[in-house]
Amino acid sequence: MKQQSRDYTKPELIACCGAREIRDYDVVLVGTGFPTMCANIATHTHAPNARLMQESGVYDAQPKRPALSVGDPCLNPGAAMIGTLVDIMGMFLQAGWVDVGFLSGSQVDKYGNINTTAIGDYDNPKSRLPGSGGANPIGSLARRVLIIALHDTRRLAERVNFITTPGYIDGPGAREKWGLPADTGPEVIITNKAVLRFDKATGEAYLATYHPDTSIEEVRENTPWDLKVVDDVHETEPPTEEELRVLREVLDPSRKLSAYERRGYV
Amino acid sequence: MTKVVTMKEAVAEHVNDGDFLFIGGYICRTPFAAIHEIIRQGKRELTLTRSNAADDFDMMIGAGVVKRFIATFLSLGFFGLGRCYRRSIEKGIPHKIEVEEYTNLSLPMMLMAGAMGMPFVPVKDMAGSDLMNVKSFMGDNKYKMIDSPFDGSPTIVVPALNPDVAIIHVQQADELGNAQVWGIGGDCQVGANAAKKVIVSCERIVSRDIIGKDPSRTIVPDFRVVAVVEEPFGAHPGYTPGFYDVDFTFGYQYQQASNTVESFQEFLDEWVFGLNSRAEYIQHYIERFGYSAFKGLQAEFDYGYPVSYTY
Numbered sequence: 001m002k003q004q005s006r007d008y009t010k011p012e013l014i015a016c017c018g019a020r021e022i023r024d025y026d027v028v029l030v031g032t033g034f035p036t037m038c039a040n041i042a043t044h045t046h047a048p049n050a051r052l053m054q055e056s057g058v059y060d061a062q063p064k065r066p067a068l069s070v071g072d073p074c075l076n077p078g079a080a081m082i083g084t085l086v087d088i089m090g091m092f093l094q095a096g097w098v099d100v101g102f103l104s105g106s107q108v109d110k111y112g113n114i115n116t117t118a119i120g121d122y123d124n125p126k127s128r129l130p131g132s133g134g135a136n137p138i139g140s141l142a143r144r145v146l147i148i149a150l151h152d153t154r155r156l157a158e159r160v161n162f163i164t165t166p167g168y169i170d171g172p173g174a175r176e177k178w179g180l181p182a183d184t185g186p187e188v189i190i191t192n193k194a195v196l197r198f199d200k201a202t203g204e205a206y207l208a209t210y211h212p213d214t215s216i217e218e219v220r221e222n223t224p225w226d227l228k229v230v231d232d233v234h235e236t237e238p239p240t241e242e243e244l245r246v247l248r249e250v251l252d253p254s255r256k257l258s259a260y261e262r263r264g265y266v
Numbered sequence: 267m268t269k270v271v272t273m274k275e276a277v278a279e280h281v282n283d284g285d286f287l288f289i290g291g292y293i294c295r296t297p298f299a300a301i302h303e304i305i306r307q308g309k310r311e312l313t314l315t316r317s318n319a320a321d322d323f324d325m326m327i328g329a330g331v332v333k334r335f336i337a338t339f340l341s342l343g344f345f346g347l348g349r350c351y352r353r354s355i356e357k358g359i360p361h362k363i364e365v366e367e368y369t370n371l372s373l374p375m376m377l378m379a380g381a382m383g384m385p386f387v388p389v390k391d392m393a394g395s396d397l398m399n400v401k402s403f404m405g406d407n408k409y410k411m412i413d414s415p416f417d418g419s420p421t422i423v424v425p426a427l428n429p430d431v432a433i434i435h436v437q438q439a440d441e442l443g444n445a446q447v448w449g450i451g452g453d454c455q456v457g458a459n460a461a462k463k464v465i466v467s468c469e470r471i472v473s474r475d476i477i478g479k480d481p482s483r484t485i486v487p488d489f490r491v492v493a494v495v496e497e498p499f500g501a502h503p504g505y506t507p508g509f510y511d512v513d514f515t516f517g518y519q520y521q522q523a524s525n526t527v528e529s530f531q532e533f534l535d536e537w538v539f540g541l542n543s544r545a546e547y548i549q550h551y552i553e554r555f556g557y558s559a560f561k562g563l564q565a566e567f568d569y570g571y572p573v574s575y576t577y
Contacts (some may be wrong), residue, residue: 007295007336032343033396034551042419053517055370056292056294056318056450056451056452057450058450059367068343068344068514069293070318070344071293071294071318071343071450071452072293072512073293073294073449073505073507073511073512074450075450076294076450076507077568082448082449082450082451083458084452084453084454084455085317085370085451085452085453085456086374086378086453087451087475089370089371089374090374090375091373092376094371094373094389094390094391095455098320109522112497117367117396121398122396124356125355125356126356127347127352127356128351128352128355128356129347130339130340130341130368131337131338131339131367132338132339132346132367132368132369132397133317133318133338133369133370134318134338134339134367134369134370134371135337135370136371136391136395137369137371137372137390137391140390140391140392140393140394140395141390141391147329153377162396163394163395163396164395164396164397165395166393166394166395169394174394175394175395178393178394178420179390179393179419179420179421180390180393181390194523202421225428233464
């Protein structure tokens with residue numbers, strides 16, 4: 001019987017939700033911050049044979065502190081391989097070897113499309129965001145795409161105003177029409193209020209679990225589309241003692257994850 | 267004949283107004299000494315490219331030397347959005363740069379095609395996204411949709427890129443330019459070899475014999491290189507494996523300084539225009555932050571098996 005803890009923060013819960021999506025022997029292409037933390041919890045608990053890589057060229061890094069970017073110096077010592085962008089994004093991702101792509105999004109819509117390019121009109125944006133980076137190819141080509149986002153009516157959208165990274169685009173059949181590889185696409189959106197999964201028939205995200213201090217009503221109120229609720233909807237399972245121990249003692253002793261509380265992940 | 271020159275000479279001779287530059291780096295090995303020199307010399311109307319641009323591109327945009335940007339991404343990493351990039355795009359300060367949007371798959375593939383002498387290259391990303399709907403200065407040549415000549419399937423092809431000049435920072439090079447790196451590669455090798463001319467900035471110049479002790483590390487051979495500049499601490503505030511760590515404190519200072527036009531200008535006056543060379547930069551860094559801060563960034567040593575190729 002797994003020991004569940006009552007003493008945890010919201011970012012820790014989110015990180016554990018992400019970790020649980022990773023299966024043993026998965027090859028995982030991770031972005032910075034949250035995704036890396038999630039994937040590392042998995043490799044230290046239920047998925048010891050999962051392998052992580054960063055687009056910058058690093059495979060199976062053994063960082064001594066949480067990496068603050070995909071080019072972080074702590075990713076170099078101890079890695080099994082360090083190559084280049086062409087190696088990771090071309091030889092591994094484009095060639096079809098990546099099981100899980102792990103992204104976070106500024107704005108995510110009900111089809112799992114992500115906008116990290118601009119808020120407002122593209123030519124005269126209200127906010128210019130960084131752009132695709134590795135997100136578009138990861139979202140296009142990884143078999144299962146995991147997305148982390150903040151849950152409010154600004155960050156979630158019925159339709160993003162710019163599709164930087166395709167999810168199910170405009171619904172069923174769209175990825176196939178555009179020639180994206182079969183059996184790829186978003187698997188889950190993990191937010192600070194809930195876990196949304198995708199109905200592969202409609203391409204739409206639905207409510208799978210809601211976090212312990214929220215409710216179905218609160219989640220639906222903060223979702224700007226008519227969020228469908230699955231029949232067996234239930235509360236998100238809290239972090240286990242073991243997940244928290246790994247997170248706090250092994251991966252993040254300086255509690256870098258708490259920075260996400262300041263960024264609104266509460 | 268040695269190609270060793272100062273950064274001032276390398277930039278004056280090989281970087282022209284209006285040039286298309288590849289600038290290597292990935293927080294790792296960013297050629298900041300060259301970037302400061304380009305700003306100091308007031309180069310104009312440059313087109314820049316690299317996958318995952320950061321504070322260096324942001325600074326050049328803020329300093330007004332950039333006209334066009336073949337982009338995948340620009341941010342200050344842990345410190346958030348690029349302030350100068352935002353001001354340029356959102357408010358036209360100092361002017362609005364033109365941006366052609368690609369990704370961290372398609373852009374390195376375009377540089378690889380350029381390096382390999384291929385006219386274009388198929389890529390499997392961008393499909394179905396709005397990256398296909400926004401075209402800037404490359405117009406319809408941003409990409410083409412074709413039917414694969416082999417199986418008829420719809421295929422996106424993107425053009426090869428051949429920058430006028432590539433500037434990279436590496437751990438060590440010899441006097442003729444054989445350039446060696448270790449650690450995160452980014453798109454440095456394809457970017458350098460795609461360019462017509464390569465400027466190599468390095469932490470140390472070593473003999474040709476030392477290069478030959480581990481030739482697998484060489485990413486650009488000497489015949490492709492036009493200038494070699496020895497610039498210790500040349501990637502700061504980025505890092506160079508085996509030499510010094512990333513300087514988060516300085517990264518934060520850049521974020522704060524770049525928040526407003528005025529404080530950004532003060533930052534340039536202090537760290538770029540007020541100094542003549544990287545040697546003066548190091549001296550100024552030590553005066554401002556103390557020798558212990560400088561020393562604190564230096565790498566530790568944890569050697570593995572040395573390699574050997576001899577029988």
